[in-house]
Amino acid sequence: MSTGSRLDSFVARYAERTKSMTASEIRGLFAVASRPEVVSLAGGMPNLTALPMDVVSQIVADVINENGQVALQYGSGQGDPVLREQITEIMKLEGIDSHPDDVVVTTGSQQALDLVARIFLDPGDVVLAEAPSYVGALGTFQQYQARIVHVEMDDDGLIPERLREAIAHTRAQGGKIKFLYTIPNFHNPAGVSLSLERRQEVLRIARDADILIIEDNPYGLLGFNSEPTRAMRADDPDNVVYLGSFSKTFAPGLRVGWAAAPHAVREKLVLASESSILCPSNFAQMAISRYFATQPWQDQIKSFQGLYQERRDAMLETLEQHFPATATWTKPGGGFYVWVTLPEGIDTKAMLPRAITSRVAYVPGTAFFADGFGSWSMRLSYCYPSPERIREGVRRLAGVIEEEMELRATFGSAAIPLSERPQRILPPSELI
Amino acid sequence: MSTGSRLDSFVARYAERTKSMTASEIRGLFAVASRPEVVSLAGGMPNLTALPMDVVSQIVADVINENGQVALQYGSGQGDPVLREQITEIMKLEGIDSHPDDVVVTTGSQQALDLVARIFLDPGDVVLAEAPSYVGALGTFQQYQARIVHVEMDDDGLIPERLREAIAHTRAQGGKIKFLYTIPNFHNPAGVSLSLERRQEVLRIARDADILIIEDNPYGLLGFNSEPTRAMRADDPDNVVYLGSFSKTFAPGLRVGWAAAPHAVREKLVLASESSILCPSNFAQMAISRYFATQPWQDQIKSFQGLYQERRDAMLETLEQHFPATATWTKPGGGFYVWVTLPEGIDTKAMLPRAITSRVAYVPGTAFFADGFGSWSMRLSYCYPSPERIREGVRRLAGVIEEEMELRATFGSAAIPLSERPQRILPPSELI
Numbered sequence: 072m073s074t075g076s077r078l079d080s081f082v083a084r085y086a087e088r089t090k091s092m093t094a095s096e097i098r099g100l101f102a103v104a105s106r107p108e109v110v111s112l113a114g115g116m117p118n119l120t121a122l123p124m125d126v127v128s129q130i131v132a133d134v135i136n137e138n139g140q141v142a143l144q145y146g147s148g149q150g151d152p153v154l155r156e157q158i159t160e161i162m163k164l165e166g167i168d169s170h171p172d173d174v175v176v177t178t179g180s181q182q183a184l185d186l187v188a189r190i191f192l193d194p195g196d197v198v199l200a201e202a203p204s205y206v207g208a209l210g211t212f213q214q215y216q217a218r219i220v221h222v223e224m225d226d227d228g229l230i231p232e233r234l235r236e237a238i239a240h241t242r243a244q245g246g247k248i249k250f251l252y253t254i255p256n257f258h259n260p261a262g263v264s265l266s267l268e269r270r271q272e273v274l275r276i277a278r279d280a281d282i283l284i285i286e287d288n289p290y291g292l293l294g295f296n297s298e299p300t301r302a303m304r305a306d307d308p309d310n311v312v313y314l315g316s317f318s319k320t321f322a323p324g325l326r327v328g329w330a331a332a333p334h335a336v337r338e339k340l341v342l343a344s345e346s347s348i349l350c351p352s353n354f355a356q357m358a359i360s361r362y363f364a365t366q367p368w369q370d371q372i373k374s375f376q377g378l379y380q381e382r383r384d385a386m387l388e389t390l391e392q393h394f395p396a397t398a399t400w401t402k403p404g405g406g407f408y409v410w411v412t413l414p415e416g417i418d419t420k421a422m423l424p425r426a427i428t429s430r431v432a433y434v435p436g437t438a439f440f441a442d443g444f445g446s447w448s449m450r451l452s453y454c455y456p457s458p459e460r461i462r463e464g465v466r467r468l469a470g471v472i473e474e475e476m477e478l479r480a481t482f483g484s485a486a487i488p489l490s491e492r493p494q495r496i497l498p499p500s501e502l503i
Numbered sequence: 504m505s506t507g508s509r510l511d512s513f514v515a516r517y518a519e520r521t522k523s524m525t526a527s528e529i530r531g532l533f534a535v536a537s538r539p540e541v542v543s544l545a546g547g548m549p550n551l552t553a554l555p556m557d558v559v560s561q562i563v564a565d566v567i568n569e570n571g572q573v574a575l576q577y578g579s580g581q582g583d584p585v586l587r588e589q590i591t592e593i594m595k596l597e598g599i600d601s602h603p604d605d606v607v608v609t610t611g612s613q614q615a616l617d618l619v620a621r622i623f624l625d626p627g628d629v630v631l632a633e634a635p636s637y638v639g640a641l642g643t644f645q646q647y648q649a650r651i652v653h654v655e656m657d658d659d660g661l662i663p664e665r666l667r668e669a670i671a672h673t674r675a676q677g678g679k680i681k682f683l684y685t686i687p688n689f690h691n692p693a694g695v696s697l698s699l700e701r702r703q704e705v706l707r708i709a710r711d712a713d714i715l716i717i718e719d720n721p722y723g724l725l726g727f728n729s730e731p732t733r734a735m736r737a738d739d740p741d742n743v744v745y746l747g748s749f750s751k752t753f754a755p756g757l758r759v760g761w762a763a764a765p766h767a768v769r770e771k772l773v774l775a776s777e778s779s780i781l782c783p784s785n786f787a788q789m790a791i792s793r794y795f796a797t798q799p800w801q802d803q804i805k806s807f808q809g810l811y812q813e814r815r816d817a818m819l820e821t822l823e824q825h826f827p828a829t830a831t832w833t834k835p836g837g838g839f840y841v842w843v844t845l846p847e848g849i850d851t852k853a854m855l856p857r858a859i860t861s862r863v864a865y866v867p868g869t870a871f872f873a874d875g876f877g878s879w880s881m882r883l884s885y886c887y888p889s890p891e892r893i894r895e896g897v898r899r900l901a902g903v904i905e906e907e908m909e910l911r912a913t914f915g916s917a918a919i920p921l922s923e924r925p926q927r928i929l930p931p932s933e934l935i
Contacts, residue, residue, distance in 0.1 A: 079767035335511035
């Protein structure tokens with residue numbers, strides 16, 4: 072039998088970067104949280120109930136029937152030219168004027184993140200990222216042994232003045248900043264968006280400081296009752312790499328995303344991608360291409376918007392009704408997430424097992440920081456469960472928090488080691 | 504417009520590893536070689552003419568109809584448990600007794616290669632690889648800034664005595680060997696297989712020297728008139744990471760491969776994969792799973808074998824009839840490739856444009872070496888074209904070589920800089 076030993080005889084042979092690859096200690100908890108009796112407000116899985124499965128089924132069958140020899144064969148490392156053309160059309164909705172040649176199709180936008188990290192990051196390089204930031208990006212940057220410097224946000228997103236300070240401070244210390252990683256729309260996990268005015272200022276700051284911007288935008292078309300916001304790449308294509316995804320506007324199971332990048336960067340991304348996976352799936356690309364060519368996809372996105380808006384409303388209403396007055400939270404205008412800040416001293420990571428016992432799950436705030444902050448924050452996602460389940464989940468969570476606050480009032484709070492480096496690698500469903 | 508400038512303003516900001524990411528200068532030639540009038544003996548695209556497209560079409564439609572909410576959703580980072588179980592059944596054909604928990608599903612086995620490189624290779628580490636070796640593996644190892652040390656082969660594969668010498672020599676020089684990368688069956692590009700006796704010896708050498716083996720086996724089930732050979736992993740599962748692929752036994756367009764690894768390594772591979780792509784495609788995995796569960800896949804593989812055998816026979820016969828007596832070539836018992844060695848002094852890379860002008864393409868030998876060797880060798884693939892086209896291609900190539908030899912006899916050969924480091928990154932179709 073080859074199940075092997077639990078002792079790792081390879082430990083001396085791993086690469087330096089592998090030392091930081093350790094599973095989060097809360098992974099086991101999320102396995103429990105996937106039980107049906109638990110309301111998971113943790114995962115970022117898109118809600119696919121509104122997708123017309125009969126249509127999708129016909130599309131994938133047609134792709135094989137009509138063009139199976141191409142769909143099932145190896146393809147281009149950069150991606151299918153027809154799909155890349157369609158991607159430029161989609162990006163036009165956000166004001167981006169691009170050429171199919173600027174686009175690299177990837178295995179979900181996570182692979183685009185990985186490729187960007189691969190071509191830019193040497194060990195010790197600095198990445199600027201919002202505080203908090205997408206856990207999957209932080210984990211990838213750390214695998215490339217980069218150092219994350221967080222930049223504070225408020226309800227209008229990244230604070231330009233803090234960005235200036237972070238650049239100056241990092242450089243004064245000799246740090247080599249490779250790029251600013253930002254999620255301007257319906258931020259994961261913060262639930263806020265970067266204001267139009269600030270976008271211009273952030274672009275200017277980055278341009279002046281010669282810092283590339285990675286604009287990660289999986290949720291941009293999922294605004295509630297609003298037109299898509301003009302992308303940062305629309306105004307400075309030579310200094311912005313834009314990451315897009317079909318995971319939230321169509322479905323994640325095909326694993327198709329993209330990067331739109333300045334020409335030279337795009338070339339490197341393609342070479343890095345070929346080395347990493349040879350080429351993205353022709354079949355997946357052709358299925359998506361056919362869907363976008365033949366289906367009313369903008370109406371479909373509208374129906375996704377409605378579905379998520381209803382869930383966001385359910386969450387915000389129930390938070391208002393049941394959460395303690397000392398808690399605060401963001402009010403997302405789109406996307407999947409609400410960021411909750413509890414009274415200082417509540418340790419959301421320590422509280423998680425108790426929450427799961429009470430049949431509700433969330434992601435503790437520390438997961439979204441590279442520096443141990445976020446202890447009394449949490450991310451709540453409203454994308455997947457039904458509105459009723461969301462209400463029930465928030466009520467349960469309010470009960471858990473109340474108990475926690477009573478315990479604190481009685482026994483005082485444990486010291487929270489702010490310098491503790493959180494274990495970062497969550498399971499994919501919670502990573503998103 | 505954002506087509507950008509051809510000048511690379513990012514050059515000072517790339518990671519060290521990116522400096523080696525340059526497109527091969529022969530990429531442009533392969534674009535020409537894809538014209539229908541050119542017989543391409545260059546690419547390693549599997550021949551899918553024998554696949555029953557109506558069946559595959561029905562399978563993908565059924566997967567969405569019956570289980571679309573799962574197929575189109577995010578999945579497990581390690582891969583679908585049902586498919587992993589089936590993978591253990593497939594590996595049993597090669598004597599491997601494994602548990603589904605040992606298996607990590609990847610985006611083609613190229614991603615498995617990338618993950619192995621990622622978790623093991625620090626800059627300057629040494630990888631042992633056959634001379635020649637798979638160009639896509641060499642490129643990936645070089646992206647992780649490893650140094651390749653080649654080990655000589657003969658008609659029975661890797662020569663154990665040369666392996667011993669390479670280990671001793673590398674270590675005497677202070678080199679840190681991380682693993683031996685080997686393709687024991689129907690080698691790409693060499694077309695030979697490692698004998699059973701040598702497998703035991705190589706396992707013993709690696710075990711004694713505390714060197715992990717990466718056994719890359721995409722072609723193992725594609726032997727002509729032969730039972731599958733016992734895999735190396737079958738005899739030392741704790742020291743062998745096995746890489747498998749559905750690209751050649753089913754189809755590459757779904758991009759599904761796998762690694763079977765010792766437990767600790769498997770854990771790291773999963774974490775690295777999640778960081779790189781979150782998870783492989785549920786849809787692709789479920790389609791393959793359904794195909795293997797419901798279709799006579801072993802019969803299908805037999806029909807692939809017959810198809811490739813016919814093409815190999817066409818190639819070997821025509822080589823015998825038309826190639827110069829001073830040329831030698833391997834006689835593959837399976838797989839896709841013949842490795843041809845021309846009279847010393849013929850530069851196959853320099854000859855390639857002339858070959859393409861004569862409407863035939865191959866991959867020059869230097870692509871398969873990290874050290875500039877291989878100048879008078881070439882890889883010919885017989886997998887994709889029809890037997891008639893293969894015969895025509897080999898005849899055309901024989902004509903080109905004859906002219907080349909006449910030129911050499913008249914003018915002498917140009918000096919070939921053996922130390923030249925070949926540009927390594929070919930387009931995906933030629934990488935395979």
